[in-house]
Amino acid sequence: MDTLEKKTKVKELWQLCFHDDERFVNLLFDNLYRDENTICFEKGGKVTTALQMLPYCISFGETSLDVSYISGAATRPEYRNRGLMGRLLKESFEIMRSRNIPLSALIPAESWLYDYYASKGYASVFFRQELNFSSAHRFYGDGYHRVAMSMDELYRFFDEQMRRRSCCIQHGREDFNVICDNIYLDGGDVVALADSQNRLSALAFVVPGDDAVFVKELLAINTEAKEAMLHEVQSAFPGYSLRVFTEPTSENGSAVLMGMIRIVDVRRVLEAVAKNNRSLRRVFRVHDSLLPVNNGVFLVEEGECYEGVTNPCDFDIDIMELAEIVFGGSKLSSLLDFPSVRPYMSLMLD
Incomplete structure (x- = not known):
């Protein structure tokens, strides 16, 4: 399948699954679609499953980290419940690591998908506040x-x-x-x-x-x-009344869950944590069933991250729990005096 054919078939799958305004879909595919950032499975001349990895970065204190935003993750109805999307996500994580991209983010298209993506290591950490003002x-x-x-x-x-x-x-x-x-x-x-x-x-x-x-x-x-x-x-x-989307604050308004993040490269993320918190000393034992390369023990100390240490662990956690602690999604973060930061995203064309 050549580049143009792949783009056409991925676009057709998008419309089959999401039923978006054609003008919106054309806007995305004319401007943001890149062949090298799109992976899919094909069978019988049809793209059965596809996703795009859109490149972003996230500010992280005094540093920044590259992020692949998963867009248009979709499977044809007749090919669902066969594990195809799980395989494609795993492949995307491996591609991200090969490109030195330590994080993946997404906004689930349906509420039930939060549980599905949690099973792939994503943590629910992105929230927004909605402030309502009458006319x-x-x-x-x-x-x-x-x-x-x-x-x-x-x-x-x-x-x-x-x-x-x-x-x-x-x-x-x-x-x-x-x-x-x-x-x-x-x-x-x-x-x-x-x-x-x-x-x-x-x-x-x-x-x-x-x-x-x-x-x-x-x-x-x-x-x-x-x-x-x-x-x-x-x-x-x-x-008209106004509904203002903003970062969660102490102002009146409801906090709404809006997205998830997954750590793809543990060491790179913990290096960023260390650089932003030079007095911090913690030892993490991390388990990642989809990316065994992330399994190991990591020491954060004096602004550096060391892998393969034998120190007693402060945290023995899986990859989703690590994201919850680093990005403030876990109540343990305050109890354990860890410098978590709550991430925010907006205008993601979801």
């Missing part, structure tokens, strides 16, 4: 005004603000273009505000729904600019 709520926008900026200017601001988050999946320039185009396809808008000196101060990705306007991301230099942005969005969509 009667009043925001204040004094000192800010809406502006039209070039895509380069918008991306520079977007990238700078996203990188202020201590643990967050980052978007490259090409991905940013696709995000904006997808917002427009959904009848939404990308709103930019500047201050009295015409300095870009806030950016929001807004999509109207049937009974509410969804602010899928809001980046602002301060609370005043954030307030002004919500005022601008409310003015643009009068009579």
Whole structure:
């Protein structure tokens, strides 16, 4: 199967399984699809199972880590329950390791799939908060005004603000273009505000729904600019309530599980933990049934990670539990005084 045929068949499988708007699917396949990042099984001239490994990175304190985001994981209905996706995921992990990519992330298409991906070593660690404001709520926008900026200017601001988050999946320039185009396809808008000196101060990705306007991301230099942005969005969509997606905080709002992460290369992840916590000393014994190369004992000490040590273990855990501890998904992290960080992702085109 040549490259064009493979792309066509993978796209057909996507539509068969997900039934997305054709414009959205064309947007993804025209801009983000790469043959080298797509793996599949074929039988009888049909692609039976496929997935894509989209390249991202995640900020992690003072460092960053490469991430493969699993997109379009699908199996033809008549080939399900045969273990094909499990085999394909294992193959994807091996490819990631060969490319020095230590993490994989995904957003399950259905709630029941969280249990399935947990069986493959993924941990439920990505959450968002949804803040709800009725149409009667009043925001204040004094000192800010809406502006039209070039895509380069918008991306520079977007990238700078996203990188202020201590643990967050980052978007490259090409991905940013696709995000904006997808917002427009959904009848939404990308709103930019500047201050009295015409300095870009806030950016929001807004999509109207049937009974509410969804602010899928809001980046602002301060609370005043954030307030002004919500005022601008409310003015643009009068009579609608607002639902604002944001990182989980202590503010009122419901925390919603939205995604999972898997550690593909234990040593590389623990090296990042060590570099960000030079006074930390912990010994991990890790078990990974799908990737035995991750099995072993790892010492984090004085900013370094050592493998194959014989020290007594502080943690004897499987690969999913390691992700839960490192990325703050486990209650044990606070009990054991471990410097966990809660990751965040947004605008993932799910």
